[in-house]
Each structure stands twice: as structure tokens, then as C-alpha cells.
Amino acid sequence: MFQDYISEKQRSYTEEAALYDAKRFSADTGRFYVELSNRIIHRWVTSGRRERVLDVATGTGRVSVWLAREGVRVFGIDLTDAMLQQAKAKAGRLGVGLPLMQGNALSLPFRENTFDAVVSIRFLHILPSELQLPIIQEMVRVLKPRGRIAVEFNSPFAGGLLWMLRRDHLVIWPSELKRLVKGLSKIKVQGIMLPGLARLSRWHPGLAYRIGENLDFWPLNHLCNQILVMGEKESG
Numbered sequence: 050m051f052q053d054y055i056s057e058k059q060r061s062y063t064e065e066a067a068l069y070d071a072k073r074f075s076a077d078t079g080r081f082y083v084e085l086s087n088r089i090i091h092r093w094v095t096s097g098r099r100e101r102v103l104d105v106a107t108g109t110g111r112v113s114v115w116l117a118r119e120g121v122r123v124f125g126i127d128l129t130d131a132m133l134q135q136a137k138a139k140a141g142r143l144g145v146g147l148p149l150m151q152g153n154a155l156s157l158p159f160r161e162n163t164f165d166a167v168v169s170i171r172f173l174h175i176l177p178s179e180l181q182l183p184i185i186q187e188m189v190r191v192l193k194p195r196g197r198i199a200v201e202f203n204s205p206f207a208g209g210l211l212w213m214l215r216r217d218h219l220v221i222w223p224s225e226l227k228r229l230v231k232g233l234s235k236i237k238v239q240g241i242m243l244p245g246l247a248r249l250s251r252w253h254p255g256l257a258y259r260i261g262e263n264l265d266f267w268p269l270n271h272l273c274n275q276i277l278v279m280g281e282k283e284s285g
Contacts, residue, residue: 055153058175059129062108066131070109078247085261086170086241086277087115090199092262093237093279094166095121103164105154105188106172110136110147117145124164126152154184159191166197170277174203174220182229189232194284198233199277204240207274223271226278233280240264240273 065072074083090112094102100122104113107125109132116123117140125147127133133149140147152158154172167188173181188198202221221229223238230236243264250257264270 054177055128062129063131066109066129066135069132069135070111074111077251081247081250081257082242083111083115085246085258086201086275087112088258089239089241089262089277090168090170091116091119091121093199094168094197095119096197101164102166102168103157103159103188103191105157105167105169105184107136107149108132108171110139110149112168112170113147113149114139114143114145117147118143123147125149126154126157128153154187155180157187157191161190162193162196163191164196165193166199167192168199170199170201173200185229186231189282192282194282196282197279198282199279201241201275201277204271204273204276206268206271207244221276221278230278230280232283234283235281237265237279238267238270239277239279240270240275241277242274243269243272244274 062069073079102116102121102123104116104123104125107113107127110125113123113125114136125133125136126149127136128151130151133151136147136149150158154169169188173184176184185200188200192198205220205222226236226238241261241264243261246257246261264273270276
């Protein structure tokens with residue numbers, strides 16, 4: 050049913066793979082977002098003993114390469130080979146080992162209870178809502194009991210209901226969280242990129258990061274541009 054949509058997205062990312070990072074993350078705001086979100090993810094997935102981490106829709110390796118550089122044993126998977134080639138080149142430039150494979154998030158090529166943590170950033174917002182739940186369920190399937198997951202969505206309240214007005218990005222409403230995080234406990238909703246933080250980082254980066262890393266309470270977490278939903282797989 051969604052094959053045409055998925056194929057079109059794959060073609061689109063193939064065409065822009067070489068310029069993907071430059072278009073989104075080369076300016077001050079983009080660089081701050083990357084560093085901030087990676088710090089938050091790293092702290093969450095490495096709390097306790099987390100030996101194997103899967104990055105779903107790893108793209109150009111913005112998260113997976115960063116985690117690998119920090120000593121995390123991370124694996125990246127993506128549907129688009131051109132994006133994986135960018136990740137491979139990035140890992141090579143930084144001299145880090147990063148296993149990469151091509152695959153579909155709707156049917157991850159791993160057994161149940163394989164990974165200690167799963168992350169997926171800047172991915173679910175491009176998908177029809179009907180695909181979000183089965184993809185999250187696939188991520189939970191490959192998680193070990195008490196393994197941790199972190200998935201990012203756009204916030205509907207960012208910029209004065211910006212996403213709802215634009216209608217070109219899917220968002221996650223607070224009332225939908227319970228449906229999407231079935232089988233998870235210790236749910237934490239972390240806001241990323243509160244408006245004005247990137248500007249503050251130019252003058253006081255330490256303060257900007259301290260604020261940005263602690264936006265896990267209502268309503269500020271949902272007033273950020275993105276929200277990171279984090280949880281832990283139930284042990285039973």
C-alpha cells in the first residue's frame with residue numbers, strides 16, 4: 050500500500066545524499082542541533098551497560114558516526130544506499146569503525162532481543178502515521194528486555210503551531226504517545242531545540258547546552274522544534 054511512497058522517498062534521498070548534511074547542518078543552528086541531540090542520545094543509550102546500539106534510518110551517519118567516535122558499538126541501517134555511502138565516507142574520515150547495511154525499517158533483519166538500544170532520528174516525521182507504529186514495534190522487537198529506545202518526532206507546538214500550519218511534516222501529539230510506546234516503560238519526553246537556544250549558544254555555549262539537555266518537562270519539551278521520545282523495553 051505504501052510501496053510507491055517509500056520508493057519515492059528513496060529516490061529523493063538518493064538524489065540529495067551528497068548535499069544532505071550541507072543543506073541542513075552546516076549553519077550554526079544546524080551544528081548546534083546535531084551536537085545537542087547527539088549528547089542527549091548518548092547519555093540515554095549508554096546509561097548502564099549498553100553494548101550494542103542500532104541506528105535505524107542512519108542516513109549520512111550523523112548519529113551513528115558520532116556514537117562510534119565516543120566508543121559506542123553501533124550499527125547503522127538505512128534503505129538508501131547513497132546515504133549509507135555518505136555515512137561510510139564520514140566514518141572513514143574520522144577513523145571509526147561503523148558496520149552499515151541496507152534494509153527496511155518495517156522488517157529489520159535482526160532476531161528478537163538483539164540490541165541494548167535502538168535510536169531513530171529525523172525519520173518518523175516523513176512517514177504516514179499508519180507506518181509509525183509498526184516501525185516502532187519492529188525497533189522494540191529487536192531490543193533486549195530493559196533495552197532503551199529513542200525516537201524523534203516534530204512537535205506540533207513549535208513556533209506557534211508551526212508544523213500544523215505548514216502541514217508538510219508529520220507531528221506527534223501528546224495524546225498519541227501511549228499508542229506509540231506500547232511495550233515500553235520509563236517513558237521520557239525530551240524537547241530538542243527550544244527556539245532561541247542556538248542563538249544563545251553563540252555567546253554562551255555552556256549555558257545553552259545545559260538548558261537544552263534538560264528540557265524534559267511539560268510544557269517546554271513540547272514547545273521545542275523536535276521531541277525525543279525515550280523509553281525502556283519491559284522485562285516481561
